[in-house]
Structures are given as structure tokens and as C-alpha cells.
Amino acid sequence: xxxxxxxxxxxxxxxxxxxxxxxxxxxxxxxxxxxxxxxxxxxxxxxxxxxxxxxxxxxxxxxxxxxxxxxxxxxxxxxxxxxxxxxxxxxxxxxxxxxxxxxxxxxxxxxxxxxxxxxxxxxxxxxxxxxxxxxxxxxxxxxxxxxxxxxxxxxxxxxxxxxxxxxxxxxxxxxxxxxxxxxxxxxxxxxxxxxxxxxxxxxxxxxxxxxxxxxxxxxxxxxxxxxxxxxxxxxxxxxxxxxxxxxxxxxxxxxxxxxxxxxxxxxxxxxxxxxxxxxxxxxxxxx
Amino acid sequence: xxxxxxxxxxxxxxxxxxxxxxxxxxxxxxxxxxxxxxxxxxxxxxxxxxxxxxxxxxxxxxxxxxxxxxxxxxxxxxxxxxxxxxxxxxxxxxxxxxxxxxxxxxxxxxxxxxxxxxxxxxxxxxxxxxxxxxxxxxxxxxxxxxxxxxxxxxxxxxxxxxxxxxxxxxxxxxxxxxxxxxxxxxxxxxxxxxxxxxxxxxxxxxxxxxxxxxxxxxxxxxxxxxxxxxxxxxxxxxxxxxxxxxxxxxxxxxxxxxxxxxxxxxxxxxxx
Numbered sequence: 001x002x003x004x005x006x007x008x009x010x011x012x013x014x015x016x017x018x019x020x021x022x023x024x025x026x027x028x029x030x031x032x033x034x035x036x037x038x039x040x041x042x043x044x045x046x047x048x049x050x051x052x053x054x055x056x057x058x059x060x061x062x063x064x065x066x067x068x069x070x071x072x073x074x075x076x077x078x079x080x081x082x083x084x085x086x087x088x089x090x091x092x093x094x095x096x097x098x099x100x101x102x103x104x105x106x107x108x109x110x111x112x113x114x115x116x117x118x119x120x121x122x123x124x125x126x127x128x129x130x131x132x133x134x135x136x137x138x139x140x141x142x143x144x145x146x147x148x149x150x151x152x153x154x155x156x157x158x159x160x161x162x163x164x165x166x167x168x169x170x171x172x173x174x175x176x177x178x179x180x181x182x183x184x185x186x187x188x189x190x191x192x193x194x195x196x197x198x199x200x201x202x203x204x205x206x207x208x209x210x211x212x213x214x215x216x217x218x219x220x221x222x223x224x225x226x227x228x229x230x231x232x233x234x235x236x237x238x239x240x241x242x243x244x245x246x247x248x249x250x251x252x253x254x255x256x257x258x259x260x261x262x263x264x265x266x267x268x269x270x271x272x273x274x275x276x277x278x279x280x281x282x283x284x285x286x287x
Numbered sequence: 288x289x290x291x292x293x294x295x296x297x298x299x300x301x302x303x304x305x306x307x308x309x310x311x312x313x314x315x316x317x318x319x320x321x322x323x324x325x326x327x328x329x330x331x332x333x334x335x336x337x338x339x340x341x342x343x344x345x346x347x348x349x350x351x352x353x354x355x356x357x358x359x360x361x362x363x364x365x366x367x368x369x370x371x372x373x374x375x376x377x378x379x380x381x382x383x384x385x386x387x388x389x390x391x392x393x394x395x396x397x398x399x400x401x402x403x404x405x406x407x408x409x410x411x412x413x414x415x416x417x418x419x420x421x422x423x424x425x426x427x428x429x430x431x432x433x434x435x436x437x438x439x440x441x442x443x444x445x446x447x448x449x450x451x452x453x454x455x456x457x458x459x460x461x462x463x464x465x466x467x468x469x470x471x472x473x474x475x476x477x478x479x480x481x482x483x484x485x486x487x488x489x490x491x492x493x494x495x496x497x498x499x500x501x502x503x504x505x506x507x508x509x510x511x512x513x514x515x516x517x518x519x520x521x522x523x524x525x526x527x528x529x530x531x532x533x534x535x536x537x538x539x540x541x542x543x544x545x546x547x548x549x550x551x552x553x554x555x556x557x558x559x
Contacts, residue, residue: 006382009375023428088304091304102304105308111537111540112537116507124315171549249496252496265400
């Protein structure tokens with residue numbers, strides 16, 4: 001009986017095991033091999049090419065600018081997203097008249113796909129049909145080239161991402177806020193704490209796990225940014241908004257060098273693993 | 288007096304933010320039917336932009352079909368794998384159980400782009416590149432960590448007594464699963480189905496890389512390509528009509544299944 005139950009368990013787990021081996025473990029091993037090989041897109045494997053693919057990364061004129069831009073973009077997005085989503089969560093945390101409507105309004109952009117949202121803002125920022133320039137003109141101001149300069153392209157994309165994801169992070173923080181027992185606030189009030197004091201000394205420390213999750217999700221998501229820049233700015237103007245993942249895509253499918261693309265992918269994977277371990281450690285230690 | 292002032296400023300802030308969040312959504316709906324010189328809807332309000340989508344390249348209906356097919360296949364694969372796997376992880380002990388579970392969750396640690404490069408090559412060897420089935424398999428991979436985790440905790444939450452009494456009546460493990468357990472875990476099934484559908488429907492980079500022929504394109508890639516049409520002139524009206532077509536199913540699902548959205552996020556919070 002016990003023996004057959006073990007067998008049954010293994011049988012139920014078998015589809016997942018096979019799937020994970022074929023579509024996760026095998027590609028993971030293959031990307032390592034590709035990164036060490038001369039592997040043109042069309043010709044396929046042409047043998048070991050070590051360490052040329054890895055040496056080529058640092059020589060790629062776009063690599064360091066892409067790393068710098070991705071880090072800068074991540075820093076801006078993470079700060080703005082966490083700040084705004086915390087504000088939204090605080091706004092809708094207590095049941096008042098209209099909070100149900102506000103929750104839905106802030107959350108609705110999250111239901112769109114990232115590519116859809118990027119295409120939406122592609123029109124929204126365009127001089128052809130966008131509503132922003134007519135509004136500026138009505139105020140007697142000059143129209144703005146929303147995607148025309150490196151700075152404008154960066155901030156326009158940041159606005160898109162904050163708009164798209166703030167409601168998502170609001171929900172995570174809202175769940176965290178609602179798990180704080182009300183008597184903690186009561187105790188703080190009896191001790192003479194004002195609104196700001198109880199926010200900084202009660203809410204923020206108790207919200208730490210939820211804030212930690214929001215931090216990890218927003219850092220990882222921003223470091224791997226692709227859709228929004230591919231659709232909205234195409235990396236321009238003048239390659240000023242090329243992210244690391246876009247660079248991988250370009251190496252593989254525009255310069256047809258899968259070996260070089262695989263090498264960058266392996267470096268990105270290693271960097272992310274280290275970063276995630278550091279973030280987990282830091283959050284766990286402080287908790 | 289001061290509470291009234293506070294209440295007024297609360298509603299000004301909350302309402303102002305709501306306007307900012309809703310404005311782009313309202314605008315895209317408006318822009319898709321409003322008359323505009325740069326679009327196929329020149330005079331008065333109407334559906335000219337949607338009409339140009341119908342005729343664009345392989346046609347809107349073909350892209351809708353492709354997207355629906357890939358999404359439904361991804362949901363079916365994800366549900367089948369996560370039901371069997373979740374049941375195994377929740378109710379059985381077997382060799383390699385913990386390793387397999389951790390390995391499945393580890394998929395989350397590996398960036399999409401890192402796996403897409405070797406998957407592009409592998410699917411070519413398997414004859415699955417540039418096929419909708421191959422795309423659905425890759426999309427399923429990225430749903431597995433969440434889905435298996437969700438189904439495992441769903442099965443674990445079912446009281447063991449229900450199962451044991453059925454076992455005494457002579458039902459095997461498969462009978463227990465199909466006749467009893469599946470009914471007990473249906474909220475988990477809806478959450479997994481909802482999230483895998485939305486992820487597949489909206490995914491961009493996987494179909495961009497894995498699908499090369501126009502008649503197999505899915506909606507997001509087709510609409511993104513539409514922009515580069517006809518000598519660099521962008522059809523902004525058709526683009527916004529495409530955004531509306533892509534967004535509508537997502538908004539409807541949100542309206543119908545709000546509670547299941549929040550459940551998904553909450554289990555995400557536990558996961559962290």
C-alpha cells in the first residue's frame with residue numbers, strides 16, 4: 001500500500017518533472033554551451049569559441065551604456081513606484097465613501113498587458129493624435145517632443161511604467177497594511193504619537209515584508225525591461241534608451257550572433273542571482 | 288472644521304489621481320473611434336480604424352484566432368500540469384519531491400530572455416519553432432512556478448478526512464482527484480487559469496522571437512508591426528483600435544473575477 005502510494009505520487013509529478021527537465025533544465029545547460037560556442041543564428045553550432053563571446057561583451061560599444069541606462073532607469077522607476085503605490089495604498093486602506101471606486105481606478109491599468117500599454121502611450125505621446133500637445137497649446141504653452149530627446153524618452157517611459165504598475169503594487173501593500181492590527185495604532189495614539197509619527201514608527205516597520213516584495217519585484221522587472229523600450233522608443237533616440245535585454249535581442253536577431261547573445265544572457269543571469277541573494281539576505285536580517 | 292478640510296483635501300487628492308489613472312484608458316477608447324486626419328477615420332465618429340485592422344496583412348480575425356488559440360492552449364497545459372503536480376506535492380511523498388518543487392520555483396529566478404535564446408534553438412530542432420503550439424509550451428513554462436505553488440497550497444487546504452472516507456469506499460487516488468478534490472480546489476483553478484490566460488494573451492517578447500510568419504502572429508506583435516507599415520507612415524488610429532481589442536478581454540475578466548485577482552496577489556505576498 002505504502003509502496004504503491006509512493007509510485008502514484010511519482011506518477012502525478014512525472015509530467016511536471018519531464019516538462020521542467022525539457023523546457024527549463026535543458027535550455028539552461030544549452031545557454032551555457034551556446035555562450036562558449038561560435039553560434040550564428042542561421043548556421044547553428046560551429047564549435048567551441050572560448051572565451052571570445054565573453055571577451056566580446058566588454059568590447060561591445062553598446063554594453064556599458066546599456067548597463068548604465070538600465071541601472072539609471074531602474075533606480076528612478078523603483079523610487080517613484082514604491083512612493084506612489086504606498087500613497088495609493090494609504091488612500092484606499094480605510095473604507096470611506098468612494099474607496100471602492102478609487103481602488104478600481106488605480107488598478108485598471110494593471111489589467112492591460114505591457115505591450116498594449118506601451119502601444120497606447122505610443123499614440124498618447126505622438127504629435128499626430130496625442131492629447132497632450134493640444135492641452136499644452138490651450139494653456140498657451142509650446143508642444144513637447146515626448147520621445148524626441150534622451151531625457152524626454154526616459155521620463156516618458158517612466159511615466160508609462162509607473163501608470164501601469166502602481167495599482168499592482170498598491171494591492172500588495174494594501175494586503176500588508178490590512179494585516180497590521182488596529183490596536184497597534186491605538187497604543188501608539190495613547191502614547192501620544194501623531195499621524196506622521198505613527199506612520200514612520202508603526203506603519204513602515206510593520207509593512208516591511210510587503211515593501212520588501214515590492215522592492216524585489218520592481219527591481220527585477222526594471223532590470224529586465226524590454227517591451228516598453230522596444231515599442232515606445234525602439235532604443236532611441238541615438239541608442240540612448242537601449243536596455244540590457246534589448247542588447248541581447250539585438251545581438252541575437254539583428255546581428256545574428258546567438259553565441260554573443262547567450263554570453264550576455266549568462267552574465268545577466270549571474271548578476272540577477274547575486275542581486276536577489278543580497279536583497280533576500282538584507283531583508284531577512286532587518287526583519 | 289479641520290476634519291472637513293482634511294476630508295476635502297482627501298477627495299481632491301484621491302479624485303485627482305483617479306483622473307490621471309483613467310485618462311489614458313478613456314483617451315484610447317475615444318481615439319480609436321474619433322475622426323482624425325492621420326487615421327482611417329476621417330469624418331465624424333465611427334469604426335474606420337477597426338475596419339482597417341480587419342484588412343491589415345493577415346487580418347484582425349486571424350490574429351484574434353491565433354491569440355485565443357495560444358492563450359487557451361497555455362491555460363489547458365498549465366492547468367493539467369499544475370493539477371497533477373500540485374496534487375503530488377500536497378498529498379504524496381516520493382523521491383526527489385523537494386528538489387523538483389524547488390527546481391520548479393527556480394524558473395522565476397531565470398530571466399525570460401536568458402531562456403528564450405536556447406529555446407529558440409531547441410524549438411527549431413524539435414520542429415516547433417514558428418508554431419503556435421511551441422509558443423504555448425514556452426508560455427506555459429513561465430506560468431508553472433505560480434501555478435504549481437498555487438495548486439499545491441490549494442490541495443493542502445482540503446481536509447484529509449474527505450479524501451480518506453472516499454478511499455474507504457474503494458476509490459483510487461485518481462478517482463479521489465477527479466471526483467472530489469477538483470471540486471474542492473476550484474477557486475485555485477480559476478486563479479491559475481485567469482493568470483495564465485492574461486500572461487499568454489499579453490506576452491510580447493516570446494512570440495516576437497519564436498514566431499516569424501505573419502499569418503501566425505499574435506495580436507500584440509501584429510499591432511506593434513502595424514506601426515511600421517506603408518513607408519514609415521504610422522497608422523495611429525488603427526494602433527489605438529488594436530489596443531482596445533487587446534484590452535477588452537482583460538477588462539471584462541477583471542470585472543467578472545476581481546476576487547480571484549486579489550487571491551493571486553496575496554499568494555504572491557506569501558511567496559515572497
